[in-house]
Amino acid sequence: MKSVRLKFLPALLMFTVFLAGCSGESEKVAEKPAPVHIESGDDCHVCGMTITRFAGPKGEVITEKEQTVHKFCSTRDMFAWVLQPENVMRKHTLYVHDMSQTEWASPDDTALIDAREAFYVVGSERKGAMGQTLASFSTEAAAQDFMMEYGGEVLQHDGITLEHLNTAMPKGDMH
Template sequence: MMFTPVSRARLLRHAAAAALLLALGACGRDGATTASTAPLEIDRATTCDLDGMLLADYPGPKAQVHYAGEARPLWFCDTVELFATLLKPEQVRQVRAVYVQDMAKADWASPRGAWFDASTGYFVLGSKRHGSMGPTIASFAQQADAQKFAAEFGGRVLRYAEIKPEMVDLSGGALHDSRM
């Protein structure tokens, strides 16, 4: 088999064309690149995308989901809403990142910061502590913190992938909100 020598200029042109095709492939359908998936922080005006509640006005863990092709995350005032949304069979949007707050570091009454990748976390289901929607699913980055919380407030510790649709109940939401 005989190889034809390729000039350096021709090789560089092919490499540049390949890089351009890769860059275009990384863009969204409309040609715009997708937004960063770093966690954002809530402020006084951040509202829940499901019910319009101001996140800063309510206790308990919050969540944000970054979907492919979306410039901003969808906000959830409660982790129960997060799991109810993500675990629906009709949820087909491509999830790029899911963040929840580490309640070992955030103040329960007014949580700020302490965001971490939900898929790596530990969650306490069935505790006595309530979030913005009533009974909530407490989120923790470390297993020891989740176990300590469960020992004090009840509930069982689960990993992200262990939470199933039948474990998520949104029926108490507005009934527990005395500020509406």
Template sequence: MKKLMLIFLFVPFMFACSQGEATSQPTHAQAIHDHDRCHLCGMMITKYPGPKGQLSLKNETIVPKFCSTRDMFNFALQPENKRQITDLKVHDMSVTDWEHPEDSAFIDAESAWYVYGTSKKAVMGPAVASFATKEGATKFATEFGGAVLTYEQITIGLLAGE
């Protein structure tokens, strides 16, 4: 009888744990500090202009941060990394300064719009400027050049210049 009581006692806990794992909650972006280094290239993140990125990985407490959205995509699009990612964040460049993007301007990367091939300078090659809306991306592309793209259109081949 005691064993049966213990089973009934632990059943709600088992369901609570499994439900938490089944639903992936979006995380809030973490602040980028002056001494944070890019997870991909090791450069000081805040030392360079342009949008930055960060992501969350399954079963990890570390939050990889990147000196550019380009580096974030180069990491995130690798097959061995892609399946481990639970959340991606990028700066909305329509509401923050290009030279010093603010942590409060992070948005979900998968719903963002991007401008690739702009004349605006960033770190690590051509910028992949990120925006919360298509209108923001289009306005930026009109002013600084580049192609307006969705998240799905950013590929390793595009970043490699193919």
């Protein structure tokens, strides 16, 4: 009996090593890709406008599977794309500018933050590339301060819907 157990010991050890290797692979979490700087010639993925020609916060989406970078001239256009039925269930990495850390007229890409953790002011009087835009901030306090000065409503990422984009952005208000 002892010789039978020893005979299968190498196979058992190999199987154990194999299982340990497999479990390690499933536990690995993919690193979030870093934001990509918006260059002067980049066009908006939704409307085709040159992104850097307009004020206000911009957006960026990096698709998980393809690692394709989509850049947007406004947070409004980014949400309009992300909230489409064919995109809403897909996994993406999303970035927006933290407007408490950069100038409205020309946002600096060093101020890009995770869009899912940001706070947004919807319906303010500040204009972006597509008219009214969603002003993005890393803290709720900064968003509240902005709202007190420029109006609107503070929402988090998961609270923004296509209805917010359509009702808060009157037609004919685009630049």
